[in-house]
Amino acid sequence: MSRPGAAVRTEALTKTYGSGETLVRALDAVSVDIHRGEFTAVMGPSGSGKSTLMHLTAGLDAATSGRSWIGDVEITALDDKALTLLRRERVGFIFQAFNLLPTMDAQANILLPLKLARRRPDTDWFDHVVAVLGLGDRLTHRPSELSGGQQQRVAAARALVSKPDVVFADEPTGALDSAASEQMLTFLRASVTDLGQTIVMVTHDANAASYADRVLRLADGRVDADERR
Amino acid sequence: MLTSPRRLLSAALALALGVGFVAAALMLATSLDATLRTAAGGAIRDAKVVLTENGDVPDPLALTDEYVTRLGDVPGVERVRTVVTTQAMSPAGTHLSMFVLQTVPELTERTTLVTGRLPEAPGEVLVNQVAAQMRGWAPGDTVHLEVDDTREFTLVGVVDAGTDTTTNLEAPHVFLQMPDIHELSGRTSYTDLYVHGTGSEQELTDAIRALPETAATHARVLTAAEASDLRITQFTRGSEQLTVLLLSFGAVAVVVAGLVVANTFAILVAQRTRQLALLRTVGATRGQVFRTVLVEAGLLGLASSLVGLALGAGAVAAIAPLSRGSGVLQIEGLAIAPRDVLVPLAVGILLALGAAIVPARQATRIAPLAALRPQAATAVDPRVRQGHPLLAAAITVVGFVLLAVGAVVLPAQGVSPGLSVLVGIAGGLLSVVGVLALGRRLVPAVARLFAPGMGHLGGAPAELAAENAVRNPGRAAATTGALLVGVILVTMMTVGAATGQASIQRELDGQFPMDAQVISSGPITDAQVERARSLPEVAAATVLREGGVETADDERWLHLLGFDGDAAATFRDPDLLVGLADDTLLAGPETELADGSTVTLAGEHEVALRVVVRPGLGRTSGVTASTMLALQPDAPRSLGLRLADDADPVGAVETISAALGGDGPTVQVMSLADQRAQMQEIINTVLLVVLGLLAVAVVIAVVGIGNTLGLSVHERRQESGLLRAMGLTRDQLRASLGWEAVLLAAVAVVLGLVLGAVYGVAGVATLIASDATVVPALPWARLALIAAVALLAGWLASVLPSVRASRVPPAAALALGE
Ligand SMILES: Nc1ncnc2c1ncn2[C@@H]1O[C@H](COP(=O)(O)OP(=O)(O)OP(=O)(O)O)[C@@H](O)[C@H]1O
């Protein structure tokens, strides 16, 4: 059903909160394709539904109606367990804040998804990701001992180490200064260009969006514009 | 705090249970007292003066008929009620049983005739319903009574004897007229006189005391009020101990509730950091914040205490109908004294206030800026103050040293048990306090021991749980503390009971090395021996020769048993007879013969024997049957028996006497086996009651675990969301929280079992007489049950919070803020 090349696809995906007077259409019948190997930025004003779109397409929340696929798996048809296993195997995440478990050191945080999936880490790949992100000497540190930028890089390493089908990033640079943002975005860009990774990034920041191949603009829960560079 | 009703509910529950326990204990005591007062006062009725035995003088009581006549002449005396209470045996078949012998009662509201009539002529008796049921007696039957020799009486009636006739309602009674009692027992004195008359109690009492003949009666002359008080103290001695016991468990419940409540309040204040800080930014003073927290705690304390009072009263009211006919703990109905309401109320409110003080002080230290700071991603909890670990360790060590002094050193010195018990209790309490204070270090350390094993068993969820359980050591310690106290107490009682039982058993085995001995009126026949051996109730039987011989030099008398070769099999301790030969004398320690010495016994012949001391023999000595016959050729034959392990001891005695009674001489089976069984039953019953009471403490503790876990789950919402996003399934999240609770419970179980076992054995050691040996006994099956129940309870406590946590969609959990 999914066209070849679509890493993520939605069909009339809708999410509403509340009912009656207080009904909010956070997402209003959105149909989009996210292409494999592309860096897609999702932009829009606050409250336009960016995070909601990401949560639904990543299987973190249930849609009110409509359908959504990751690769050729229709995630809107999956039960919670299957959905969780799918996230574990095929999706990577970078959040704006609170990305890491405070009780684990950086290395354990990076390897957490693999551990949950009982998968053996690919050591060469792990070393490569860690080296590229400059985390080599920080692996034994706990999140509280890392700067905000370092924490985000650990999260990025975690998202990529399992070679997921798609990485979702919700304002990954939202809490970073411009230098650290630059570094993060360069890394994300490189992983798309050099490794063919698929990335969906929610952002407010036009500069951040400039790293992407494509920009989807949301307004009031609908796709307002779809720009390709 | 009143804004988090759900979490408050569990603190309130813990408080209510603790207060309810104290209230129930007090109300039970009051109700018992009221019941006993009616019962004890019963026989006095409206008498003004009571004359009764004076335990302080050795002279026999002489309340004779002449004296009663003399009393009638005292001005103001209208009537003297005379009562004799004594005992007699009544044979039935081959055995005797004890009956209370009493003068014929007056019929009243509480003492009513069931059938027949009261005795009127000599030789007529009345019995109470207990006796009638026990023997199947009805009017017209013949009753044999025996004091020195046996006499026959005719039963003329059955009476329902109430508390105004006897204080021992469950005992079989025979009532007969004074001349018959005199003839049967030779008694000329009454045991109690109740003087009815005019004037005040005191005046009448003084008049009787002034009577010259009174001194010669050696009786105590008491006003009715004095007599009633005296009886109540006699009766309530047991029930006071019961109250103390109940109250001490109440204290435990309160301490555990206190731990849980303090923890909950700390949690609630921590949760409200922002809210309280916001109050401060808008201008609330520290004092205002402090008072807000305390007032809320006080209100909570009041409300929960009221619920607790209702629970306590309800429990006692529910017990009342069940208690009828239980004998020991009989209460007519719920009675409440003012103290039963005031004390629990005060305890509950003070407990709530006390538990709130530390969190309230912390609340005042919250800087107004905390309201503005974003929620920290790390969950390091600065709340719980760190008591000095060295001090805690010192307290623990001192506690255990005192415990050892109370359990080992003092008893060995022959100090009175009272002192060693006090020292032991002080040591035990100190060491528990010390261990609880060490909890911040101890609990995580023990938990880490389990972590690798748990990871193996439960995979990633269990590994996460192992980390999470101890990330906040103060909270982990507080949570396990409550359960720890519960497990310690339950284990202590269980091990203590088993150890006490084993130790008493060892004593009994020593004094009565055989289960049963059959003695007979004539020489026991070989047919009877064979008959005994063939019974399934009998595991082993041997012919004994029993006699007494004097030592040749100092003419000391020795109780001697002559053993056949097959005797060893009849002993519970088969090694008892090792070393028995024709030239040895196995002597118990109470014979005071020196081990290895030679003693010459002067019987029919003089025989020189080498002494081998056997502690198990008590005051008996043993020789071979041939030595015995050389000393005393006519030594009577008796039969020593060991009962089969699965035989009911009481039934076995009946069966054996019935089986051997048929041919040959009349036999009597003397057995302690039924006494042992009885002892076991009593210990088991007491244990069951105590464990039931302690279960309340465990329930409170489990509420505490659920509470803490609920808070942790709340605090870690984002983490859980993150984990769920990373691929932790719902089941795994639930499992992880389950593991966390079970791990904390396991720490409490391990520490609790070890400490409880130590306290149990030490407790028996402080109590037991210095010359008895303590036999530590660990009832493994019961201990395993305790562990299983505690772990299960821990897991149960996790069910609600974990279900709640797993229902939250990861997206919602990840969203920042509330
Ligand atoms: N749990 C919720 N309950 C009710 N309404 C919600 C909930 N989550 C989101 N909304 C509403 O849905 C709409 C879309 O929210 P969403 O978080 O997707 O916006 P956003 O584009 O990510 O905004 P921002 O840039 O501020 O992060 C908003 O109007 C928001 O108020």
Ligand SMILES: [Mg+2]
């Ligand atoms: Mg958003």
